[in-house]
Amino acid sequence: MAISTVSTKGQITLPAEMRRKLGVKPQDRIILEMEGDAILITKAHDFFELEGFLGPAKPPEEERDQMQRAVARHRAGGVDEKDIH
Incomplete structure (x- = not known):
């Protein structure tokens, strides 16, 4: 579990360990989905x-x-x- 703060622009930072596990690099796109009161984050695969x-x-x-x-x-x-x- 990790805690991240929402910026005034609505941005969050994904902790390095989570980025590594998802294989997310700078400029990669991610998918955000609502699951009840939680947000599910998955890597968007390149075309x-x-x-x-x-x-x-x-x-x-x-x-x-x-x-x-x-x-x-x-x-x-x-x-x-x-x-x-």
Whole structure:
């Protein structure tokens, strides 16, 4: 447990030990959620960290080509279910 004071700007300081445990560095973003009368603080993951979860992004050209093919099929009346996702 740690105690932190709220500044006149509404800011608090996370103790170094908590920052280390969360893996929070300067300029990182955090998520604040109300849990009853408590605040839950979690590290907000960087967009690029999601690549490991979602898989690598396709090159823009490939995305554009796939979109153009889906639009052409839709206009022709043959939308494939996989194009909707």
